Amino acid sequence: xxxxxxxxxxVVKFANVNGSGSASAxxxxxxxxxxMGVPVAARNIFPSNIQGLPTWYExxxxxxxxxxxxxxxxxxxxxxxxxxxxxxAEIEPGGYLFYDSTKPLPPSKFxxxxxxxxxxxxxxCNEAYSVPRExxxxxxxxxxxxxxxxxxxxxxxxxxxxxxxxxGKERLIAANVAAxxxxxxxxxxxxxxxxxxxxxxxxxxxRIYVEGNMAAGxxxxxxxxxxxxxxxxxxxxSLAEAFTEFCGDYRTDPATGKARYAIVQAEDEIASxxxxxxxxxxxxxxxxxxxxxxxxxxQEFVGLSYFAEIPAVIFDVQRGGPSTGMxxxxxxxxxxxxxxxxxxxxxxxxLLPQDPGECFEMGALAFDLSDRLQTTIFVMLDLDIGMNExxxxxxxxxxxxxxxxxxxxxxxxxxxxxxxxxxLDVDGDGIPFRTYPGTHPTKGGYFTRGTSRNPYARYxxxxxxxxxxxxxxxxxxxxxxxxxxxxxxxxxSRPTRTGVIYYGSTGAAMDEALQVMEAQGRFVNALRVRGFxxxxxxxEFIAAQDEVFVVEQNRDGQLRTLIMNEGGVDPAKLTAVLxxxxxxxxxxxxxxxxxxxxxxAAPTPERRQVPEAAE
Amino acid sequence: xxxxxKPQLHHPRLVENALGKTRRDYEGSVSTxxxxxxxxxxxxxxxxxxxxxDLPPHRVAKLSGIGCSSKTPDYFLGASHGFxxxxxxxxxxxxxxxxxxxxLIYLGVSGDGDSASIGFGQFAHAIRRGVNMxxxxxxxxxxxxxxxxxxxxxxxxxxxxxxVVNHDSAIDLVSVALxxxxxxxxxxxxxDKAQLVPLIKAALSHQGSxxxxxxxxxxxxxxxxxxxxSFDYVRDHNEAVNTLDFVVSRExxxxxxxxxxxxxxxxxxxxxxxxxxxxxxxxxxxxxxxMAYLAGRQAQGEVVTGLLYVDPRAxxxxxxxxxxxxxxxxxxxxxxxxxxxxxxxxxxxxR
Numbered sequence: 001x002x003x004x005x006x007x008x009x010x011v012v013k014f015a016n017v018n019g020s021g022s023a024s025a026x027x028x029x030x031x032x033x034x035x036m037g038v039p040v041a042a043r044n045i046f047p048s049n050i051q052g053l054p055t056w057y058e059x060x061x062x063x064x065x066x067x068x069x070x071x072x073x074x075x076x077x078x079x080x081x082x083x084x085x086x087x088x089a090e091i092e093p094g095g096y097l098f099y100d101s102t103k104p105l106p107p108s109k110f111x112x113x114x115x116x117x118x119x120x121x122x123x124x125c126n127e128a129y130s131v132p133r134e135x136x137x138x139x140x141x142x143x144x145x146x147x148x149x150x151x152x153x154x155x156x157x158x159x160x161x162x163x164x165x166x167x168g169k170e171r172l173i174a175a176n177v178a179a180x181x182x183x184x185x186x187x188x189x190x191x192x193x194x195x196x197x198x199x200x201x202x203x204x205x206x207r208i209y210v211e212g213n214m215a216a217g218x219x220x221x222x223x224x225x226x227x228x229x230x231x232x233x234x235x236x237x238s239l240a241e242a243f244t245e246f247c248g249d250y251r252t253d254p255a256t257g258k259a260r261y262a263i264v265q266a267e268d269e270i271a272s273x274x275x276x277x278x279x280x281x282x283x284x285x286x287x288x289x290x291x292x293x294x295x296x297x298x299q300e301f302v303g304l305s306y307f308a309e310i311p312a313v314i315f316d317v318q319r320g321g322p323s324t325g326m327x328x329x330x331x332x333x334x335x336x337x338x339x340x341x342x343x344x345x346x347x348x349x350x351l352l353p354q355d356p357g358e359c360f361e362m363g364a365l366a367f368d369l370s371d372r373l374q375t376t377i378f379v380m381l382d383l384d385i386g387m388n389e390x391x392x393x394x395x396x397x398x399x400x401x402x403x404x405x406x407x408x409x410x411x412x413x414x415x416x417x418x419x420x421x422x423x424l425d426v427d428g429d430g431i432p433f434r435t436y437p438g439t440h441p442t443k444g445g446y447f448t449r450g451t452s453r454n455p456y457a458r459y460x461x462x463x464x465x466x467x468x469x470x471x472x473x474x475x476x477x478x479x480x481x482x483x484x485x486x487x488x489x490x491x492x493s494r495p496t497r498t499g500v501i502y503y504g505s506t507g508a509a510m511d512e513a514l515q516v517m518e519a520q521g522r523f524v525n526a527l528r529v530r531g532f533x534x535x536x537x538x539x540e541f542i543a544a545q546d547e548v549f550v551v552e553q554n555r556d557g558q559l560r561t562l563i564m565n566e567g568g569v570d571p572a573k574l575t576a577v578l579x580x581x582x583x584x585x586x587x588x589x590x591x592x593x594x595x596x597x598x599x600x601a602a603p604t605p606e607r608r609q610v611p612e613a614a615e
Numbered sequence: 616x617x618x619x620x621k622p623q624l625h626h627p628r629l630v631e632n633a634l635g636k637t638r639r640d641y642e643g644s645v646s647t648x649x650x651x652x653x654x655x656x657x658x659x660x661x662x663x664x665x666x667x668x669d670l671p672p673h674r675v676a677k678l679s680g681i682g683c684s685s686k687t688p689d690y691f692l693g694a695s696h697g698f699x700x701x702x703x704x705x706x707x708x709x710x711x712x713x714x715x716x717x718x719l720i721y722l723g724v725s726g727d728g729d730s731a732s733i734g735f736g737q738f739a740h741a742i743r744r745g746v747n748m749x750x751x752x753x754x755x756x757x758x759x760x761x762x763x764x765x766x767x768x769x770x771x772x773x774x775x776x777x778x779v780v781n782h783d784s785a786i787d788l789v790s791v792a793l794x795x796x797x798x799x800x801x802x803x804x805x806x807d808k809a810q811l812v813p814l815i816k817a818a819l820s821h822q823g824s825x826x827x828x829x830x831x832x833x834x835x836x837x838x839x840x841x842x843x844x845s846f847d848y849v850r851d852h853n854e855a856v857n858t859l860d861f862v863v864s865r866e867x868x869x870x871x872x873x874x875x876x877x878x879x880x881x882x883x884x885x886x887x888x889x890x891x892x893x894x895x896x897x898x899x900x901x902x903x904x905x906m907a908y909l910a911g912r913q914a915q916g917e918v919v920t921g922l923l924y925v926d927p928r929a930x931x932x933x934x935x936x937x938x939x940x941x942x943x944x945x946x947x948x949x950x951x952x953x954x955x956x957x958x959x960x961x962x963x964x965x966r
Contacts, residue, residue, distance in 0.1 A: 034966070204966075206962075206966075207966075208962050208965035208966055209965055209966065210965045218961075221951075221952075221953065222952055222953070224948070224951040224952065226714075226715070226943040226944070226946060226951065227711060227714045227715060227943065229707075229710075229711060250953035250957060251951070251953075253939050253950075256939065256940075257937075258937050258938060258939040258940070259936060259937050259938050259939065260938075260939050260943070260946055260950055260951065261938070261943070262714040262933075262936050262938050262943060263936070264710070264714070264744070264932075264936075266707065266740070267736055267737070267739075267740040268736070270704060270707070270737075271704070271706075271707040271710075271736075271737055271740060272707075273707075274700070274701075274704045274706075274707025274708045274710075274711065274737070275707045275708070275710050275711030275714065276711060277700075277708055277711060278678075278698075278700075278707065278708035278709060278710060278711025278712035278713075278714075278715070279711035279712060279714050279715040279943075279944075280711075280715075281698055281708070281711075281712060281715075282676070282711070282712040282715035282716050282719075282944055283715060283716065283944035284714065284715030284716070284943045284944040286711060286714075286715070300701050300704075301701060301704070304700065304701055394958070394962040395958040395961060395962055396955065396958060397952070397954060397955045397958055398955070399954055399955050402948050403948050403951070403952070435696075436716075436944060437673075437676045437695075437696030437712070437716070437719060438673055438674050438676070438696065438716065438718070438719050439673070440673060441671060441672070441673045441694065442673070442694055445672075445673055445693070445694045445695055445696050445697075446696065446697075447688070447689055447696075447697040447698075447699065448696070448697065448698040448699065449698075449699035450699070450700070450701060451699070459689075
C-alpha cells in the first residue's frame with residue numbers, strides 16, 4: 001500500500017488518557033497550523049470522566065478551510081494502550097501510526113497497510129526527568145516536537161506559542177522548548193519525514209479560534225446581561241464560567257471594584273430559571289445556561305415566562321439525549337422540547353447559531369429580543385459548537401448600538417396619565433407595555449400571575465377574555481418572525497428543484513457537502529434556518545422545490561416535524577437525513593445520504609464504522 | 616374566583632402616617648379566602664406593619680408561590696408590584712428579583728405546602744444565601760385549596776378532619792431556618808396581632824434573610840379537636856419567649872421594664888428591637904441556645920413563639936457578591952457594554 005501523500009489536507013487524531021495533560025499540547029499542535037496560515041477544524045471527543053478514561057482530539061488540517069469533520073483518520077497518535085486496537089483500525093489505508101516505541105510490541109499489534117512511526121517517548125522522558133508528573137507532562141511536549149519534525153511544522157511557531165502560553169514563567173518556557181527540541185531532534189536523527197506535510201499559506205486571514213460557549217458568554221456581556229443563575233451541567237458549564245470571567249474583566253466598576261453583575265450558582269435548574277424570571281420581571285437582563293436535562297426541569301417556569309410575559313434567556317448547549325443520554329457527545333435533540341416547552345399551548349422563540357461567531361451575535365441579540373418580546377428566548381448551541389474551538393469571524397460590535405429595552409412605561413408617562421394595561425395590545429403587534437416594579441407611587445403597579453387575566457392584569461376565568469389573551473400571544477409570535485435572524489439561502493450553481501434545509505453546527509459540514517455534491521454533478525439549493533418562528537422564506541423555499549432534504553443531528557427529525565407542524569408542509573416532500581451517533585455530522589455522510597436518495601444506484605460512501613467508546 | 620376591588624371610601628377620621636397615607640392606602644383587593652381564615656389576619660398585620668413603618672407601598676415587591684397563603688399578596692399593598700409565581704418556587708424568583716434591584720423591600724409570602732413540601736429546597740437555599748427579604752410562612756398544617764390533605768408541617772399523631780392520624784414526622788421550619796443561618800427567626804400566631812405586627816416590622820427592617828413562621832389555623836380543614844394547628848390548641852400551648860417593641864431609632868426608647876428583663880438589639884438600619892423577656896435566661900442573639908431551647912419545649916408539646924433569634928450584624932447576598940450600589944436594572948449601556956476596542960484586543964488574543 002502506497003503511503004498517503006497530502007499537503008495541508010489531512011486528519012491527525014490523538015488518542016490519550018483523560019487527565020494526562022495532553023489537551024494543551026494537542027491544542028498547541030492545532031494552533032501551530034493556524035499560525036502558519038493553514039486553517040484547521042479540531043474536535044474533542046471526551047468521556048464523562050475526570051481522569052483515566054480514553055479521550056481523543058481530532059485535528060483536520062484543511063487549507064480549503066472546511067470547518068466540519070471530514071471523517072476518517074490519516075495519522076493516529078496512539079498514546080492510549082486501552083484503545084490501541086480500535087485506534088489502529090480507524091486509520092485510513094496508507095495512513096500513519098505514531099506511537100511510543102519504548103515497549104516493543106509484537107507485529108500482530110500493527111497493520112501491514114500503514115506506515116508505523118515509533119518514538120521511544122517514555123524512555124526519553126525517564127532519562128531526562130526524575131519527577132513522575134514531569135515525565136508525564138513533558139512527554140506531551142516531546143511528541144508535539146516529534147510531530148513537528150515529521151510533518152514539517154515550523155518549530156519557531158511552536159516556540160512562540162509556548163512563550164505565549166507560559167508568559168511570565170521563563171523557567172517553564174525554557175523547559176518546554178527543550179522538550180520540544182528533544183522530540184524534533186530524535187526524529188531528525190532517526191526517522192524520515194512523512195507523506196503528510198504542512199506548508200505555510202495565507203488562508204486563515206483575520207479569523208479567530210474560539211469555543212462557542214466562550215463566544216456566547218461574551219455575547220451575554222455585550223447583550224447587557226447582569227444576572228446569571230446557573231447549575232453546572234456538561235456541556236454548558238464553560239458558558240457560565242466564560243461569562244464570569246468576562247464580567248470580572250469588563251464589568252468591574254473601576255472606582256469601587258464592585259461588580260456590575262450578579263452570578264449565582266443555584267441549587268438546581270429550576271431555581272436557576274426561577275431567578276432568571278425574577279430578575280427579568282424586575283427589569284434586569286438575566287440568563288441561564290443548561291443542557292437537555294435542564295430544559296426538562298425548567299418547563300414550568302418557561303410556561304410562566306410565556307404566559308405572564310417575562311423576559312428570560314436560556315442558552316441550551318445540547319448533548320445526546322434522552323435522559324442522561326450521552327453527556328459528552330453532541331446532538332441537536334432539544335429542538336422540539338424547547339420550541340414547545342411547558343404545558344398548555346405554548347411556542348417559544350429559538351435562535352440557531354451555526355458557529356462561535358453567531359454564538360456571540362445571537363447571544364447578544366437574545367437579550368434585546370427577550371426584552372422586546374417579553375418572553376423566553378432560547379439560544380440553541382450544541383456540544384460541537386460549544387466545547388470545540390472553531391475558526392470564526394472576529395468578534396465585532398457597533399459602538400452606536402444601544403440595548404433595546406422594549407416597551408417599558410416610565411414614571412413620567414404614568415404621571416402624565418398614559419393608560420397602562422399590562423396585557424393591553426396598544427400597537428397591534430401583540431406586545432403590551434410593562435412597568436418595572438417600584439416605578440410610580442400610585443400608578444403602574446400590578447399583580448403578575450400565571451393565571452388567566454384581562455388586559456389590565458385582573459384575574460379572570462371568562463372564556464372570551466382568555467381567548468383574546470392567547471390570540472394576542474399568537475400575534476406576538478407573528479411579530480417575532482420579523483425579529484429573529486433571517487434564514488440564509490444559497491442556490492445551486494445550476495437550476496434545480498431539489499433543496500436542503502439545515503441549521504446550527506450542521507452548517508460546517510453542509511458547506512463542504514454542497515461543494516462535494518456539485519463536483520459530483522448533484523445540484524441542491526440550500527437554506528440554513530437561523531430562527532424560530534420560521535420566516536415566510538422557509539415555506540417559500542420549500543414550495544419552490546420538488547423535494548427537500550432536512551438534515552439534522554437527532555433521531556426523529558425534530559426540525560422537520562416543526563416545519564411540517566408550523567407550515568402545514570406535506571411530509572412526503574421533506575426527506576429526513578439524520579445523524580445522531582453523538583459524533584459531529586460530516587460532509588461525507590451528508591453527501592452520501594443525499595446521493596443515495598437522489599439516485600439509488602449511485603454508491604453510498606458511508607462513514608467507516610468504528611467501535612464506540614466503552615464508558 | 617372573582618376579582619373584587621375595594622370601594623375607595625375613606626373614613627374622615629383615619630389617621631395619616633408620615634407619608635400622608637392612611638391604613639386604607641396599604642390595603643389590596645377584597646380577600647376571597649374563607650371567612651375567619653387566619654391568613655386574612657396576617658394580611659391585616661402586614662398592612663398595619665407597613666403603615667406604621669411609613670413604607671412607600673410601591674417600594675415593596677411582594678412575591679408568593681401557589682396556595683391559599685400565596686393568594687394573599689393580592690389582598691394587601693395594592694399599589695405594590697406583586698408576583699404570584701409557581702408552586703414552591705417563590706424563593707428563587709424573589710432571589711432573582713432582589714439581584715436585579717437591591718433597593719426594593721422584598722416580602723415573600725408562602726404556605727406550609729409551598730415551603731415545606733414542594734419548595735423545601737428553595738426555602739432552604741434562599742435562606743442560606745442570606746437574601747435580604749422577609750419570608751412569612753402562613754402555616755396551617757394542611758392543604759386547604761385541595762380540601763384537607765396533611766402538609767409536611769402537620770405534627771406526628773395529629774388528626775385530619777376526616778379522622779386520619781398523621782404518621783409522618785413534622786418539618787419544623789423555625790428549627791430548619793435557624794440551622795440554615797437565617798439571621799432573623801420568629802414564630803407567631805395569626806390570632807395574636809399584638810405579637811405579630813412588631814415582628815413583621817422588625818423583619819421588614821432587617822437587612823438579611825428574616826423568616827417568620829406564622830401559625831394560621833385553617834378554619835375549614837384544620838380547626839378541629841385532634842389538630843395541633845387549631846385556634847384552641849395554639850392558644851393553649853402558645854409559649855412566648857419575649858414581647859417585642861419595635862422602635863425606629865434609639866432616641867425614642869422608653870424602657871419601663873425591671874432591669875435585667877429586657878434586651879436592646881440595634882439593627883443595621885438603626886432600628887432598635889426592645890425585647891422584654893418572658894422566658895427566663897432566653898437570649899435571642901444566641902443561635903445555639905435558641906435551637907436547644909426550641910427542641911426542649913417542642914418535645915413538651917409547647918408552641919414557642921416570639922423573636923427567637925436575631926443577628927444584628929447580618930450580611931446579605933449582595934454583600935457576598937460585592938455588587939455595585941446602583942441597582943443592576945438601572946445600569947446604563949455604557950456601564951454594561953465593553954465596546955469595540957475591547958473586542959479588538961480580545962480577537963488578537965484568539966489568533
